[in-house]
Amino acid sequence: MxxxxxxxxxxxxxxxxxxxMLLIFFLITTSMDTDKGLARRLPPPVPKDQKNDTDVxxxxxxxxxxxxxxxxxxxxxxxFVDIKxxxxxIKDFIDNPFNDEHKPERVEVDVPFFGKQMxxxxxxxxxxxxRGTEYQAYINVQNExxxxxxxxxxxxSKKKFGKVFADLDEEQQKAVQQIYPxxxxxxxxxxxxGKK
Amino acid sequence: MGKFSKAGGREMPELNTSSLPxxxxxxxxxxxxxxxxxxxxxxxxxxxxxxxxxxxLEKKSLVTFIYVGxxxxxxxxxxxxxxxxxxxxxxxEVSEIQDYIAQEKSSMKEEDQxxxxxxxxxxxxxxxxxxxxxxxALREAYALKISYSAAQRVD
Numbered sequence: 001m002x003x004x005x006x007x008x009x010x011x012x013x014x015x016x017x018x019x020x021m022l023l024i025f026f027l028i029t030t031s032m033d034t035d036k037g038l039a040r041r042l043p044p045p046v047p048k049d050q051k052n053d054t055d056v057x058x059x060x061x062x063x064x065x066x067x068x069x070x071x072x073x074x075x076x077x078x079x080f081v082d083i084k085x086x087x088x089x090i091k092d093f094i095d096n097p098f099n100d101e102h103k104p105e106r107v108e109v110d111v112p113f114f115g116k117q118m119x120x121x122x123x124x125x126x127x128x129x130x131r132g133t134e135y136q137a138y139i140n141v142q143n144e145x146x147x148x149x150x151x152x153x154x155x156x157s158k159k160k161f162g163k164v165f166a167d168l169d170e171e172q173q174k175a176v177q178q179i180y181p182x183x184x185x186x187x188x189x190x191x192x193x194g195k196k
Numbered sequence: 197m198g199k200f201s202k203a204g205g206r207e208m209p210e211l212n213t214s215s216l217p218x219x220x221x222x223x224x225x226x227x228x229x230x231x232x233x234x235x236x237x238x239x240x241x242x243x244x245x246x247x248x249x250x251x252x253l254e255k256k257s258l259v260t261f262i263y264v265g266x267x268x269x270x271x272x273x274x275x276x277x278x279x280x281x282x283x284x285x286x287x288x289e290v291s292e293i294q295d296y297i298a299q300e301k302s303s304m305k306e307e308d309q310x311x312x313x314x315x316x317x318x319x320x321x322x323x324x325x326x327x328x329x330x331x332x333a334l335r336e337a338y339a340l341k342i343s344y345s346a347a348q349r350v351d
Contacts, residue, residue, distance in 0.1 A: 012214060019220035026227055035259065035315050036250040037343035045335045068324075131325030135318050138327070139245040139346055146249035186331075 038142050040184070062104045062122045064093045068141055070132030083140050090148040094180060096120050113160065113175045121181055128187045145184060152180045240265035240282050245320035246349035253343055258311050260300045260339070262293070264326055265319035279319075279326050290329045297337035317345040 066086075067075040074081050076089050096103040104123035111117045125145060129138055153165040153176050161168055165176055242265045253259050263282040267275040280287050283296045301309055314334055318327055334342060 012217070015217040016213065016220060019217045019224060023220055023224045023227070026224060035253045035256075035261075035317075035343070035345055036348065037253060037315060037345040038247060038249065039251050039253075039313075039341070039343045042331060042335050042340045042342055044338070044340060129324045129328075131323060131328065133324040134320070135322040135324060135327060136245040136320035138324055139247050139320070139344055142344065143247040143249050143346075146247075150249055 038139065038146060040142070043185075058124055059105070059122070061102055062120075063124050063126060064090070065126045065128065066090075066141060066145075068127075068129045068133045068137055070130040072134050072137035074137075074141060083144060086141065086144040087148045087151075090125065090145055091152060093125070094120060094123060094148065095152060109178065111175050111178045113172060114179065117179055119179055119181075124183045124185050126185045126187060149180060149182050153177070156180070236261075236282075236285055238263065238282070239268060239271055239285070239287060240280055240319070241268050242317055242319050243321075244317065244345055244347040247344075247346040248349050250346060250348055251343075253313060253315060255311070258304070258308055259313050259315050259343075260297065261315050261317055262330060263317045264322050264330065279322055281326070281330065290326075290333050293330060293333040294337040297334065297339045301337075301339070311341070312339060313341045313343055314339045315343045315345050 064077060065075070069075070074083060074086060076086060077093075081089060093103055096106060099106060104120035106118040107121050108116055109119045109121060111119070127141065127145070150165065156179055157163060157165045157168055157172070157176050160176075161172060165173065168176065240263050242263060264279060265282075266272070266277050266279055267287075275287065281290065281293070282288065283292065288296065297314070301312055304312060316327065316330060331342070334340070
C-alpha cells in the first residue's frame, strides 16, 4: 500500500510527427481549392469620343459568327448546331485543311522550330450572345472554343515535339501559338440597356 | 594531453524535443486561422458552371473576385430574388465595380498591377445581361485579364 508505484512516462516523441502530418494535410488542402476557370482577355475600352463604326474590316471568309440566343440555341456560321458539333466545326474553321475558299485564308508565316507554315492568321471567331442567354450555355460555348484550340495545338505539339502543348517550354509554346493564334472576339454589346 | 582525451566517451547531451509538438501546433493553428480568414461570406447563391478546359489561377494575391448570383435564401426577403453582384462582403451595383477594381488595384504592388486578374464567379443560371454589364465595367476599369470561374466537368 505505502509504496507508490511510478507510472512510466509516456513516450511523446511521436506527437511531433502527428502534428507535422496534420500540418502538411492542411497545407495541401488549403492550396488545393485554388480557383479554376477559363482565362480570357477583354479588349481595351473604346475611347468615349470615338465611334464604334471604325471597326476593322474583316473579310467574310475569315469570320465565324457564333451566336447564342436567349433559348440557349447556338448558331454557328449560318447553321443551327448542337453544342457537341461545335468543336469540330470550329476546328475545321481554324485549320481549314483543304484550303476551302469559304474558310479563312492561309498565309505563309515563318515560325521558329517549324519553318514556313501556312497559317490562318486572319481568322476571327466572333462570339455574340443575347442578354437572356444562360451563363452555363455561354460557358459551354467558350469551353468548346477553348477545346478546339487546345486540341489543334496539342496535335501539332505532339507531332513536332512529342509532348502536349502544356508541357512545352515557353519558346515552343510561342511557336505553336503562332501557328494557331487564338482569336476570339466578343462583340460590343449592341443597343442593350438603352445607354448611349 | 590527457586533458583533451576522449577516452571518457563523453556523449552529446540529448536535445530536448518535448516542445517541438507545441511549436508545430502553434504553426498549424496559425495557418488554419489565416486560411479561413481570407474567405468572404457568400451572400449570393453560387453554383459554378461546368467546363473541361480549365486553367488554374496562379498567384492568389493577384486575383480579385466578383460574385454574381441570386441572394441566399435568408437574405431573399430583404433583397429580392433578382440576380445581384457581390463585391467583398456587400451587395453592389454595376456602377460600383469600377471603383472597387481601382481600389483593389491600388492596394497591389505597382509591378504586380498589370497581372491583376478578375475572377468572375457567377451562378450558372445567371442571365448574360448582368455578365455583359460586369464585363463592360471591367473594361472601363482596365482590368482586362479575366477568368470565368468554373468547375471541372466529370462525365
